[in-house]
Amino acid sequence: MIRKETLLKEMNEHRKTIRVATWKAFKRNKISLLSLIVILSVSALSTVGIVYSPYNPYQPNFSGALMPPSLAHPLGTDWLGRDILSRLIAGGKYTLGLAFVAILIGATIGTFLGLASGYYLGLVGTIIQRVSEIFLILPTLIIAALFAAVLGTGLLSTLLAIAIPTIPVYAKLVHSAALRVRNEDYVEAARLLKKSGPYIMFNHILPNILHVVIVQTTYYMGTGILTVSALGFLGLGVPSPTPEWGTMVGDAKDYIFSYPFVVFIPGILIAVVVVAFNILGDGLREALDPKLRRLL
Amino acid sequence: MKILEAVNVYKYFPIDIFGRKKIRAVDGISLHVASSETLAIVGESGSGKTTLGRILSGLVKPDKGKILYKGSSFNGFHGKVQMVFQNPDSSLDPSWQTYDIVSEAMNNRRKSLDSVAEVLELVGLNPAYITKYPHELSGGEKQRVAIARAIAAEPEIIILDEPVSALDASIRAQILNLLLDLQEKKGYTYVLIDHDLGRVWHISDRVVVMYAGKVVEEGKTEEVFQDPKHPYTIMLLSASTSNIPKPKINVSIQGELPSLINPPSGCRFRTRCPFAQEKCKVEEPQLYNVSREHEVACYNQF
Numbered sequence: 075m076i077r078k079e080t081l082l083k084e085m086n087e088h089r090k091t092i093r094v095a096t097w098k099a100f101k102r103n104k105i106s107l108l109s110l111i112v113i114l115s116v117s118a119l120s121t122v123g124i125v126y127s128p129y130n131p132y133q134p135n136f137s138g139a140l141m142p143p144s145l146a147h148p149l150g151t152d153w154l155g156r157d158i159l160s161r162l163i164a165g166g167k168y169t170l171g172l173a174f175v176a177i178l179i180g181a182t183i184g185t186f187l188g189l190a191s192g193y194y195l196g197l198v199g200t201i202i203q204r205v206s207e208i209f210l211i212l213p214t215l216i217i218a219a220l221f222a223a224v225l226g227t228g229l230l231s232t233l234l235a236i237a238i239p240t241i242p243v244y245a246k247l248v249h250s251a252a253l254r255v256r257n258e259d260y261v262e263a264a265r266l267l268k269k270s271g272p273y274i275m276f277n278h279i280l281p282n283i284l285h286v287v288i289v290q291t292t293y294y295m296g297t298g299i300l301t302v303s304a305l306g307f308l309g310l311g312v313p314s315p316t317p318e319w320g321t322m323v324g325d326a327k328d329y330i331f332s333y334p335f336v337v338f339i340p341g342i343l344i345a346v347v348v349v350a351f352n353i354l355g356d357g358l359r360e361a362l363d364p365k366l367r368r369l370l
Numbered sequence: 371m372k373i374l375e376a377v378n379v380y381k382y383f384p385i386d387i388f389g390r391k392k393i394r395a396v397d398g399i400s401l402h403v404a405s406s407e408t409l410a411i412v413g414e415s416g417s418g419k420t421t422l423g424r425i426l427s428g429l430v431k432p433d434k435g436k437i438l439y440k441g442s443s444f445n446g447f448h449g450k451v452q453m454v455f456q457n458p459d460s461s462l463d464p465s466w467q468t469y470d471i472v473s474e475a476m477n478n479r480r481k482s483l484d485s486v487a488e489v490l491e492l493v494g495l496n497p498a499y500i501t502k503y504p505h506e507l508s509g510g511e512k513q514r515v516a517i518a519r520a521i522a523a524e525p526e527i528i529i530l531d532e533p534v535s536a537l538d539a540s541i542r543a544q545i546l547n548l549l550l551d552l553q554e555k556k557g558y559t560y561v562l563i564d565h566d567l568g569r570v571w572h573i574s575d576r577v578v579v580m581y582a583g584k585v586v587e588e589g590k591t592e593e594v595f596q597d598p599k600h601p602y603t604i605m606l607l608s609a610s611t612s613n614i615p616k617p618k619i620n621v622s623i624q625g626e627l628p629s630l631i632n633p634p635s636g637c638r639f640r641t642r643c644p645f646a647q648e649k650c651k652v653e654e655p656q657l658y659n660v661s662r663e664h665e666v667a668c669y670n671q672f
Contacts, residue, residue: 078483081500085469186397235653259461263516267475267523270449281465 082241082347099361105184106357108348116347120166129157131164131317140333149339152326158339163316169344172229172312175258176236181291183237184244189275191245192252203249206242214239222310232311240294246291251283258282285362289355296351303344319344371442373543373559374451374527379435381421387630393630395421396432398581403527406559410555410574410591412567412606414628418583420531422541423563427529452520456532458512460505468515469500475522484524490553493518510541514548516566521552527559546573546649564626568612571595576663577604582628582638587656589664599666601643619672637668645670 101107124222129147143150149158187206191199206218218235225231236341255261256279264274303320305311309325319340326336378400383390393592394416403409403426411419424430426437426449439450452475455461462471466501473481475608487497493514504512513533530549534542546569551577553560558651564570565667568578570591577594579587587600596615605621625642628634635653642644649669657665 081483081497084498085467085501088503089467092503174470184390259455259457260463263453263455263461263519264474265429266447266452267450268449278463282463284413 109353168318170359180237180240188248243247296348375438439567452525647666
C-alpha cells in the first residue's frame, strides 16, 4: 500500500524546494542581492547596532562642533558637536521603523479592501474603489500637514500621514490583481465546491497575488522612507532633536555651503537605502512571479 | 428520470454601462438531462454553449427562467454538479499541491491521504503525484487532476466544458476513455460541451444543437446525426472532418455567426441559410417534434 509517512514527508520537502528555487532565482541577480545586504546591514545597525553607538547621539560638545570626518568621529560632528554616526544609528529606528510600520499598516488594510472589492464586485466593490479614488488624489504632504496641524508634529501624525495615502494605492493594485485571478477556473471550481467568499479570497486569490503585494511593498518602503525624511526636512515630521534622518538634513541645511558633509552624509544614506529598496523590488519581482516558476 | 432541467432560461450580458446593449448569450432555452446519460451541447464558438453549461452548473445565474435539480428549483450550489474546464492551465491553483487540490473537494471526515490516493488511482495517476504542483504536470496530467477534483466531490452530474480541446491529440483519446470508464463505474451524468462532432458522435446519447443562443435541434445522437433536420446541423455535419455519418445533402459553410447584440429577425439562421424563405424573416420557427425524441426549429422539411 501507500507509504503514508514517506508521502507526507515528501510533500513537505517538495514545498520547500519551491522556496529554495525562488531563493536561487533571486540570488542570481547580484545587484539585488547587494541591495538586500545593504538594507539588512542598515537595519541591523539601527537596531542591535545601537549598543555599539560610539557616542551619546543627544550629547552636545561645543568644543568639537562641525569637525570633518576623522578617526575619533568617522562621519564628523554637527554644529552642536554631536557625533553624526551615532545620530544616524539612533535615527534609523525612526526613519526606517516609521516607514516600515506605516507601509505595513497601509498595505494590510489596502490589501483586504482590494481583495474584498475584487472578489465581491457589486456595490461593496464599487464603494471601496470610488472612495479609494477620492483618497488617491490627496497628496501625501497635504495630509501630513493636516495631521501635523490637528495632532501636532510627532511619530503618530507622521505614521498616519504615510499609512493613510498608502491604503488606496494597495486597494486599487490588489483589486486589479484579484480581478485577473477571480475568473480563473480554479476559483470557479472552488465555488462549485460550495466554498465561502472569504475562504476563496484567502486561500485561492491572495496566495496567487501575494507576489504583487510583496514587490509593491518593497518599492513603497523606499517611497515611505523618502516621505518620512521629506516630512522631517520640512519640519512636519519627527521634530528635532530626534535624529530622524530627514530632520537631520533639514536642521543642517544652513551649513550646506560651509560644511556640506553635515547635510550630505545623512542625505546620501537616505538615497542609498531608497535606491536599495527599489533594486530589491526589481529582483523580487523576477524571483517571485509564479508564472515564471516553470522556467526555473 | 430528469436529473437536471433548464426551463426557459435567458442570460444577457450588458456591454455598456447603461445596460442598453446586451449580448444575448442564452435566449430562451429549455432542455433536460436524464440520469446517467451523456448530453452533448454543440455549436460554433459564440453560440452560447459555454454560458449554457455555466448556467446548468450554477456558476452563472440566469436572468430569467430556472434550473431544476431532480424536479426542485435551486439557487446557488449544492455540490452535486461539478465541472471539468477546457483550459487545464487555469483550472488548477498554481500555488497548491495535488493533494490539497483533490482533498479540497472532500468533506473533512473523508479528507485523508488514503482517500486522495484512491481518487488519483481512479483517474490513472500514481499516488506519488500528491506532491506535485500544477506547473510540474503535463496538460493531460493536469486534466486528470481536474477530473479527480470533480469526482472527489462525489457529484451526480459533471459538466465537461470542452474537456480535451486544449490537449495534445495523442492525449485526447486517453482522457475521453477515462471519462467513459468513470461513467460506467460510478454512473455519472455528463453534459458534454464540445464543437468536435466526432467526439460527440462517439460519446453522447443525446445532442442539443445551439445556434446564436437558441436550440435549433435536439434529439438522440444517432437520429440527429443520421437524419439531421435543421440546415445548420446539416452544415455542421457536412463541414466535419471526423468519421461520422455524412448527411444526404451537402450544405457548405458560409457567412459567420450573426451579432448576438442585434440578432436577425425571425429565424436567426436565415442570414446563412440556403433554404431561407420570406416567412423565415418574419416569424421565428418554434421547436416541434419530428419523432418522439427529435425536435427541430425550421420551416423546411428535409
